[in-house]
Amino acid sequence: MTDLAETPVSLPTTEVSLTINGEAVTRTVESRTLLIHFIRDHLDLTGTHWGCDTSNCGACVVWVDKKPVKSCTMLAAMAGGHEVRTVEDLEGADGLDPVQEGFMQCHGLQCGFCTPGMLMVGRALLDENPNPSEDEIREAISGNLCRCTGYENIIRSVRWAAEAGTSENGASQ
Amino acid sequence: MQVPAPFVYERATSVQDALALLAKHGPDARLVAGGHSLLPMMKLRFADPAALIDINSIDGLDQISVADGIMTIGAMVTHAQLLASDVVAQHFPMLTEAERVIADPVVRNKGTVGGSLCQADPAEDLSAALGALRASVTTIGSGGSRSIPVRELHDGPYQTVLDENEMVTEVTVPLPSGSSSSAYEKLERRVGDWAIAASGVSVSVADGVISEIGIGLAAVEAPNMVAADAEDAARGQVPSAELIERIGELAAEATDPNTDQRGPADYKRHLAGELTKRALRRALTNAGALTNEGAL
Numbered sequence: 001m002t003d004l005a006e007t008p009v010s011l012p013t014t015e016v017s018l019t020i021n022g023e024a025v026t027r028t029v030e031s032r033t034l035l036i037h038f039i040r041d042h043l044d045l046t047g048t049h050w051g052c053d054t055s056n057c058g059a060c061v062v063w064v065d066k067k068p069v070k071s072c073t074m075l076a077a078m079a080g081g082h083e084v085r086t087v088e089d090l091e092g093a094d095g096l097d098p099v100q101e102g103f104m105q106c107h108g109l110q111c112g113f114c115t116p117g118m119l120m121v122g123r124a125l126l127d128e129n130p131n132p133s134e135d136e137i138r139e140a141i142s143g144n145l146c147r148c149t150g151y152e153n154i155i156r157s158v159r160w161a162a163e164a165g166t167s168e169n170g171a172s173q
Numbered sequence: 174m175q176v177p178a179p180f181v182y183e184r185a186t187s188v189q190d191a192l193a194l195l196a197k198h199g200p201d202a203r204l205v206a207g208g209h210s211l212l213p214m215m216k217l218r219f220a221d222p223a224a225l226i227d228i229n230s231i232d233g234l235d236q237i238s239v240a241d242g243i244m245t246i247g248a249m250v251t252h253a254q255l256l257a258s259d260v261v262a263q264h265f266p267m268l269t270e271a272e273r274v275i276a277d278p279v280v281r282n283k284g285t286v287g288g289s290l291c292q293a294d295p296a297e298d299l300s301a302a303l304g305a306l307r308a309s310v311t312t313i314g315s316g317g318s319r320s321i322p323v324r325e326l327h328d329g330p331y332q333t334v335l336d337e338n339e340m341v342t343e344v345t346v347p348l349p350s351g352s353s354s355s356a357y358e359k360l361e362r363r364v365g366d367w368a369i370a371a372s373g374v375s376v377s378v379a380d381g382v383i384s385e386i387g388i389g390l391a392a393v394e395a396p397n398m399v400a401a402d403a404e405d406a407a408r409g410q411v412p413s414a415e416l417i418e419r420i421g422e423l424a425a426e427a428t429d430p431n432t433d434q435r436g437p438a439d440y441k442r443h444l445a446g447e448l449t450k451r452a453l454r455r456a457l458t459n460a461g462a463l464t465n466e467g468a469l
């Protein structure tokens with residue numbers, strides 16, 4: 001893989017200032033840098049996964065202004081001035097977010113590739129709807145593919161988190 | 174790794190600013206709204222703009238309002254906003270039903286109404302639905318403002334009639350009169366996929382006859398994404414099971430689908446007819462014009 005951080009700066013660049021997990025950062029990157037690569041390659045936050053690259057799998061989901069988005073289909077430049085939250089921020093001062101705990105308790109992951117996206121979508125759902133039905137959970141994760149679990153345990157994991165009560169909503173937000 | 178080719182990024186702060194930036198960067202500049210159609214095309218080099226003008230920071234383009242018999246939907250209203258809107262569901266159930274099956278909830282957080290229409294993808298659900306509802310787009314360009322019916326916005330696949338220096342600011346949808354309703358029927362291979370075929374039907378009924386009807390078709394290559402002959406045949410008619418059959422047949426005849434990985438042409442044509450019948454039946458029932466849906 002080419003490291004975008006290393007490409008010559010003669011290409012058009014943009015200064016991107018945004019908040020990531022509560023911390024203000026500024027980087028000058030090639031204007032074409034996608035948010036997923038900005039997060040992984042420029043900020044070294046590799047919890048967010050980069051999968052299909054075609055906005056189908058949802059492994060790359062992060063929050064922008066509290067809404068889940070597919071970071072492979074957003075320019076870092078477009079996120080400038082906004083609040084980005086990644087899976088790294090789910091764990092708060094009191095320990096894991098209930099959604100993370102749910103995935104542990106209910107075996108919500110096998111290889112773990114889809115997990116960061118599933119966690120961010122699951123947390124967003126519970127923030128909006130603290131007691132979702134199975135159908136509502138299925139709808140919420142319908143933009144996220146999992147090749148391992150068959151989804152059943154992911155749904156149980158989110159339900160577990162709902163029953164365990166909502167979190168304080170993470171460390172920084 | 175898929176990354177767009179290099180381009181200059183600019184952020185517009187107002188509609189006038191966006192137009193000035195389009196003019197500054199010339200014919201190879203493109204607006205970017207949600208980016209959920211344009212960025213994938215750029216990754217694949219189907220689009221290669223020299224400059225991208227980001228219109229997400231322009232205030233006031235993300236409102237939905239109703240006044241004087243017209244609903245106005247800002248160009249930057251997202252699919253998620255349209256889906257969540259009570260006033261949209263109240264007046265245009267078809268739009269809510271279409272939104273439920275457009276992409277997935279995460280994509281719906283980014284994709285916009287303006288981007289959907291201007292993408293001019295023959296499978297775009299909102300182009301069919303808003304065409305059926307006889308919506309128009311309001312644009313602002315170097316020559317001032319104009320209104321273009323959604324039915325006349327596209328100039329072939331992925332082409333619009335917009336000038337280089339022209340942007341859509343809002344969509345206006347006339348509120349239906351009399352007893353009316355609408356419905357959207359889409360068949361997809363899996364959740365979140367584009368349509369194999371889809372049909373949206375809007376009807377108004379007055380004095381026992383169909384006073385106005387709109388039929389939009391997605392993914393089946395109908396001219397302007399509507400079934401105009403079927404609409405003409407239905408107007409002024411008394412709703413009946415026979416009429417629904419006939420309108421379905423005419424809608425199927427309006428299509429010229431392509432055989433592709435979503436299915437063969439004759440299957441899609443059949444679907445266009447069947448989905449139109451289902452949507453028309455539901456719209457008529459919800460408008461109170463068919464008393465016994467089960468009998469049909």
Ligand SMILES: Cc1cc2nc3c(=O)[nH]c(=O)nc-3n(C[C@H](O)[C@H](O)[C@H](O)COP(=O)(O)OP(=O)(O)OC[C@H]3O[C@@H](n4cnc5c(N)ncnc54)[C@H](O)[C@@H]3O)c2cc1C
Pocket residue numbers: 054055056203204205206207208209210211212248252274275276277280283284285286287288289290291292296297298299339340341342365366367368
């Ligand atoms: C995985 C996935 C699944 C999808 N499934 C569906 C589906 O089932 N049904 C469906 O209908 N759609 C689907 N879509 C498309 C989705 O609805 C897109 O969001 C939409 O087509 C484009 O909206 P956008 O705001 O992202 O536009 P952009 O990608 O930003 O722009 C698209 C085009 O419109 C132009 N444009 C944007 N805004 C304006 C404006 N205000 N004035 C003038 N020109 C403008 C741009 O220059 C560009 O040429 C899917 C997309 C993805 C990624």
Ligand code: FES
Pocket residue numbers: 049050051052053054055056057058059060061070071072073
């Ligand atoms: S990597 Fe973004 S959706 Fe798959």
Ligand code: FES
Pocket residue numbers: 108109110111112113114115145146147148149
């Ligand atoms: S756990 Fe392997 S893809 Fe979901």
